[in-house]
Amino acid sequence: MNGHAIRAIYLFELARAWRTLMQSIASPVLSTSLYFVVFGAAIGSRMVAIDGVSYGAYIVPGLIMLTVLNESTSNAAFGIYMPKFTGTMYEILSAPVSSLEIVIGFVGAAATKSVILGLIILLTARIFVDYSIEHPFWMLGFLVFTCVSFSLFGFIIGVMAESFEQLQVVPMMIITPLAFLGGSFYSIQMLPPLWQTITLFNPVVYLVSGFRWSFYGVSDVGVGISLTMIVVFMLVCLGIVTWLFKTGYKIKP
Amino acid sequence: MQPIIEVQNLSKTYQSGFQALKNVDLSIRKGEIFALLGPNGAGKTTLISIICGIVNPSAGKVRADGYDIVKDYRRARQLIGLVPQELAVNIFETVWSTVTFSRGLFGKAPNRPYLEQLLKDLSLWDKKDSKIMALSGGMKRRVLIAKALAYEPKILFLDEPTAGVDVELRRDMWEMIRQLRDNGVTIILTTHYIEEAEDMADRVGVIQRGELILVEDKHDLMEKLGKKQLSLQLVEPIEQIPSALSAYSLSLSEDGMQLTYQYDHQSDQAAIARLLRSLSDEGLDYRDLHTSQSSLEDIFVSLVEEKV
Numbered sequence: 279m280n281g282h283a284i285r286a287i288y289l290f291e292l293a294r295a296w297r298t299l300m301q302s303i304a305s306p307v308l309s310t311s312l313y314f315v316v317f318g319a320a321i322g323s324r325m326v327a328i329d330g331v332s333y334g335a336y337i338v339p340g341l342i343m344l345t346v347l348n349e350s351t352s353n354a355a356f357g358i359y360m361p362k363f364t365g366t367m368y369e370i371l372s373a374p375v376s377s378l379e380i381v382i383g384f385v386g387a388a389a390t391k392s393v394i395l396g397l398i399i400l401l402t403a404r405i406f407v408d409y410s411i412e413h414p415f416w417m418l419g420f421l422v423f424t425c426v427s428f429s430l431f432g433f434i435i436g437v438m439a440e441s442f443e444q445l446q447v448v449p450m451m452i453i454t455p456l457a458f459l460g461g462s463f464y465s466i467q468m469l470p471p472l473w474q475t476i477t478l479f480n481p482v483v484y485l486v487s488g489f490r491w492s493f494y495g496v497s498d499v500g501v502g503i504s505l506t507m508i509v510v511f512m513l514v515c516l517g518i519v520t521w522l523f524k525t526g527y528k529i530k531p
Numbered sequence: 532m533q534p535i536i537e538v539q540n541l542s543k544t545y546q547s548g549f550q551a552l553k554n555v556d557l558s559i560r561k562g563e564i565f566a567l568l569g570p571n572g573a574g575k576t577t578l579i580s581i582i583c584g585i586v587n588p589s590a591g592k593v594r595a596d597g598y599d600i601v602k603d604y605r606r607a608r609q610l611i612g613l614v615p616q617e618l619a620v621n622i623f624e625t626v627w628s629t630v631t632f633s634r635g636l637f638g639k640a641p642n643r644p645y646l647e648q649l650l651k652d653l654s655l656w657d658k659k660d661s662k663i664m665a666l667s668g669g670m671k672r673r674v675l676i677a678k679a680l681a682y683e684p685k686i687l688f689l690d691e692p693t694a695g696v697d698v699e700l701r702r703d704m705w706e707m708i709r710q711l712r713d714n715g716v717t718i719i720l721t722t723h724y725i726e727e728a729e730d731m732a733d734r735v736g737v738i739q740r741g742e743l744i745l746v747e748d749k750h751d752l753m754e755k756l757g758k759k760q761l762s763l764q765l766v767e768p769i770e771q772i773p774s775a776l777s778a779y780s781l782s783l784s785e786d787g788m789q790l791t792y793q794y795d796h797q798s799d800q801a802a803i804a805r806l807l808r809s810l811s812d813e814g815l816d817y818r819d820l821h822t823s824q825s826s827l828e829d830i831f832v833s834l835v836e837e838k839v
């Protein structure tokens with residue numbers, strides 16, 4: 279293991295976030311706050327409680343997930359796309375590092391940023407709604423797993439992307455629908471049966487459900503299933519990433 | 532002695548179907564300065580990129596100090612530093628953070644005094660906290676050199692290090708390269724400047740259309756490269772070269788207006804003076820004269836034509 283290399287990549291990526299601190303934190307916090315105001319306070323006050331949880335509080339885990347998914351994906355995608363775009367990738371490719379080490383460095387940094395952002399949003403939510411966290415340890419666990427999985431997913435997009443447009447459009451076209459249809463704002467039990475079945479192919483459902491369970495002890499799907507699905511998703515992404523680097527697909531001519 | 536770099540039967544066909552390297556065999560000796568020459572598009576960068584792990588080879592093997600660059604990539608790459616042809620640096624970073632990044636990436640523990648000395652040697656110390664975007668092109672190139680030296684490689688590839696670099700900086704650069712060689716670093720570089728190859732290299736390789744057409748000791752190559760010529764524009768045309776001048780290797784142009792004298796670096800300097808005296812003895816007047824030296828490109832082209 280080239281620990282120095284992992285550290286170098288990780289710190290470099292975090293430094294990049296630090297340089298762009300305002301964009302990295304302010305804009306997601308602002309947009310999530312708007313969601314809280316509109317859905318939580320304005321609309322939520324007219325909604326009935328779901329599973330015994332007030333609507334405002336019910337959407338907190340979902341909204342955190344929504345932001346964290348977007349940020350993990352786009353951060354990681356951008357992180358690996360930039361060296362490809364500027365040509366600085368030559369150095370990483372010529373370095374005595376394994377694909378796994380490169381992935382740990384880049385994805386670790388992107389996931390770290392998202393976890394921190396998720397926690398900041400969690401604190402921000404406190405201003406608008408009252409919520410409780412029943413299983414704080416699991417809450418953190420689900421958050422970390424989600425950030426890592428979707429940073430891996432973003433990493434794949436960054437490796438494959440051939441333009442800045444693709445870099446932005448692909449996450450938006452994939453993550454946003456998955457997150458909205460993943461039960462961020464509702465329980466999937468509220469959907470017609472057919473849609474409930476279709477939804478089960480959406481990995482975000484398991485994330486949101488598991489995450490919500492760690493807050494309120496209620497979930498759409500079993501917690502065990504949630505965890506398993508997240509791990510499976512993560513391993514699949516990891517496998518793809520490792521393969522991409524091994525073959526040099528879209529990275530090495 | 533085992534070569535420090537051993538390239539065997541290396542070929543590269545890009546995805547476009549273009550074959551950039553054809554069965555290249557090359558051995559680089561430990562501690563030498565090797566100049567890889569060739570016209571644009573010959574395959575120099577491709578060869579270097581494969582050795583450094585940036586481009587996948589299509590066929591063939593490369594070993595660095597005995598380590599296979601694919602199977603034993605960790606140990607092989609640890610030895611190799613690369614200064615790329617393109618100015619690829621992250622412009623938002625500072626000089627200091629980019630060199631510490633390079634050192635870490637290559638698995639070396641931090642060493643502040645070493646990096647400090649390195650930046651001082653490259654006259655970058657006063658810029659260490661500047662963002663790279665605030666540096667000039669020549670400075671950026673020095674940053675790339677600093678990045679490659681930050682991890683103390685035993686083998687250094689320099690892909691056109693002096694392209695777009697001013698005279699003074701170029702001289703400093705060569706001085707630094709000599710010092711590196713004295714410290715035991717093997718250096719492989721590409722350049723389009725003949726004087727550089729003449730000045731610095733121990734051996735020279737010429738690559739043309741993906742084929743390594745020549746690898747020679749510099750001194751041997753100098754004999755080939757050293758051709759110079761003196762052209763004299765005559766006032767009156769002549770039919771043929773006067774027999775009194777037959778001792779000189781002269782040629783006459785078709786219109787009889789121009790005499791050309793071939794000589795080389797090694798020929799004795801007084802020969803030209805003697806030739807000019809003999810000309811006036813023969814009553815041949817000339818209105819203009821100039822000397823020229825075959826450019827590296829000329830020589831390559833003629834070399835390739837010979838080979839075809």
Ligand SMILES: Nc1ncnc2c1ncn2[C@@H]1O[C@H](COP(=O)(O)OP(=O)(O)OP(=O)(O)O)[C@@H](O)[C@H]1O
Pocket residue numbers: 531545546547549551569570571572573574575576577578616
């Ligand atoms: N990624 C690529 N895909 C397809 N063809 C390529 C690629 N990279 C290089 N080539 C082609 O391979 C040939 C060799 O290119 P290379 O960059 O190795 O030349 P070079 O000798 O370094 O030239 P120069 O002196 O201009 O730097 C060129 O014809 C080039 O167009």
Ligand SMILES: [Mg+2]
Pocket residue numbers: 575576577616690
């Ligand atoms: Mg080149």
